[in-house]
């Protein structure tokens with residue numbers, strides 16, 4: 444049997460770990476996720492205020508999945524075909540590799556069972572003027588959080604020089620961000 448897990452976030456990583464443990468060597472577990480890193484998202488709040496570095500909350504998934512016997516593909520799923528295609532009823536997922544060595548290459552991964560754990564879609568555009576690169580910073584991913592810290596440092600420098608700074612802390616449109624707590 445072949446189980447494909449899309450996404451290696453909190454839910455996908457947990458699902459893959461338990462599936463492999465319960466199914467053992469006779470069944471395949473394949474994880475498809477676009478980043479080579481697993482990140483512990485809640486700790487991004489500490490990156491955003493300069494208390495942690497991104498490397499302290501992420502690890503290289505290849506090493507862990509190799510040890511566990513899980514086939515890890517650094518790629519994003521682009522389409523799910525639960526009824527297969529013409530000439531075959533085997534369900535499959537189209538993937539596009541994001542790793543440096545295979546970037547842009549596409550593949551087809553067949554499955555018996557599929558776990559879709561791709562998480563929220565960050566869609567800052569839903570709220571006009573919001574989003575990194577516009578008027579707000581975010582802690583929804585470690586690169587966003589590292590950027591938030593860079594911007595906060597600039598404000599701290601200004602305050603040290605006696606310049607007043609105003610901070611607005613909140614969360615975006617429910618369809619727009621990861622809806623982490625407003626820190």
Ligand SMILES: Cc1cc2nc3c(=O)[nH]c(=O)nc-3n(C[C@H](O)[C@H](O)[C@H](O)COP(=O)(O)OP(=O)(O)OC[C@H]3O[C@@H](n4cnc5c(N)ncnc54)[C@H](O)[C@@H]3O)c2cc1C
Pocket residue numbers: 449450451452453454455475476477478484485486487488518519520521560561562563582583584621622623624
């Ligand atoms: C700053 C912050 C603090 C938080 N604090 C808490 C807390 O204290 N307590 C709490 O319960 N929750 C907290 N949360 C929320 C929690 O982190 C999320 O609910 C959780 O990460 C959701 O898990 P997930 O696996 O569904 O999605 P994610 O963790 O977002 O994982 C999704 C995965 O899917 C991958 N993916 C995306 N698109 C594709 C694709 N096309 N193909 C393949 N893979 C794809 C992503 O790269 C990622 O690996 C916090 C969130 C943030 C941002």
